[in-house]
Amino acid sequence: MPPSLPDEPSHRSKPSRWFNPILAGATLPDRLLACAAALVAIILTGLICGLMFGEGSHLPLIVAPMGASAVLLFAVPSSPLAQPWPIIGGNTISALIGVAAASAISDPIIATGVGVSLAIAAMSFTRCLHPPGGAAALTAVLGGPAVASWGILFPFVPVALNSCLLVAIGLAFHKLSKHNYPHVATPPVNTHLTADRPAAERAGFQEQDVDAALAALKDSFDIDRDSLLRLLRQVELEAVARSNSEIKCADIMSRDVVSVDIDASVEQARWLLLHHNVRTLPVRDHDRKLVGTVGLRELAVAAGSVEPLIARPISARPDDPALALLPVLTDGRAHAVIITDAQRNILGLISQTDLLSAVARSLPKPVQPQTVAA
Incomplete structure (x- = not known):
């Protein structure tokens, strides 16, 4: 089964009634x-x-x-x-x-x-x-x-x-056990190899805000600064997803998905990308199940079959909160998330444009000034 991102939001999981962790x-x-x-x-x-x-x-x-x-x-x-x-x-x-x-x-x-x-x-x-x-x-x-x-x-x-x-x-x-040890908090990296900060770090709180908060609290915490930054940014994303949980992936996904078979040629896949003006093609196996994706980056100078070029897919379920896809579609790597059911049947696709439209819909509407009659 392909990896499903993003993970289930942490606010939905509750500890056992008889196990109350201190940490x-x-x-x-x-x-x-x-x-x-x-x-x-x-x-x-x-x-x-x-x-x-x-x-x-x-x-x-x-x-x-x-x-x-x-x-x-x-x-x-x-x-x-x-x-x-x-x-x-x-x-x-x-x-x-x-x-x-x-x-x-x-x-x-x-x-x-x-x-x-x-x-x-x-x-x-x-x-x-x-x-x-x-x-x-x-x-x-x-x-x-x-x-x-x-x-x-x-x-x-x-x-x-x-x-x-x-x-x-x-x-x-x-x-x-697949734990991160020695523990290293890896900050987001600008995948375009430019001097700009990664997109996830350009808005919201900054490192100096965390330093100011720690100085104001005058306490020591058993967490390193980079891990604290990563945790707070994840909290921001979880809060956005929760406050806009009524917008589901099924509400904003494209349903007429342009896809390609696993035994298709690179020329066919490249033509589909350019003809439909899309950046990612889901790849289906012979049972029409999702097996991966290909994009223009993989197809640009390749030849032959698309099968050796297939990348692991990023997928989600129709009932997942749409705004939970923000970290995936703003990391500079992925351009689309494939929406599938439990059997890996392709149901839809959410692009960066689709998510941008959903974010715009979630913004508070400006309050119109009311005219008071004389």
Whole structure:
């Protein structure tokens, strides 16, 4: 089945009555998966370290802060505090500071306070702030003979080793589960390779507005600035789609769709594009089901059959809100969205022109001044 864009608006999905997440965006399946991943990761980390150190080693196979690191790594992988460098750098640097504090200060209470305080400062300046780092500093100070016997090596073995193994397992897990980790917020890119800002960023709030709002609130949030910008822009789109949800794709789509068969020639497809003055042709298989699209970009210098040139289609359903297609049709790549039913039968097509007309219809009507009789 072809990918359907845009996704179902988030305001329609509600959390389970008995699962009330403390973090925005959390779902019950993600939490259960995080539990399973943490189970495997902690056991594997301990087993691998056991094989490396040997069973008779007095060195701890895995240190306590790894449990807290696992919570961040698997439960909130998009957090800036859960990225690879904060986990590895935060734990290792904090353990180093803890060892230094323990060796320089005889009173353990003062040493723990100094160790945690300096660990926060060091992690902040090295851009690897990681809450379990505070526990790593405490462990280095209060770890007893096992830690003291290793001295300066303790931050590297087992702390850094544990951290590296945990991150490696986390990278593999998130790749298999198709999560964005390490989390990178990719801003919209101008696909025309010009100096202009992408269309989605030219209207509405700007980066300086977000900076001003953060300064006014005087709070720190567990989200990086680029992710915050992306989230707020998506909120704008969701609000537009919700407030104009009465305009459905079926209301504005073209129904007499110009399409081409999968075994058609490039010459036939190019003639259809130019003759009908359209920019995208849906491609049908032998059962007349949608299999993809071709446009003038693919057909310009090609020859032979259209089949090798087919691109993955962007599709939607007739009952989807029409204005939910805004991010798709304004990204500079797609020129049309194909409207299909559940069986991939082509029902219609919405072009950028169709969507522009729908947006114009959704704008508030100007209020006409009333003349007051003398």
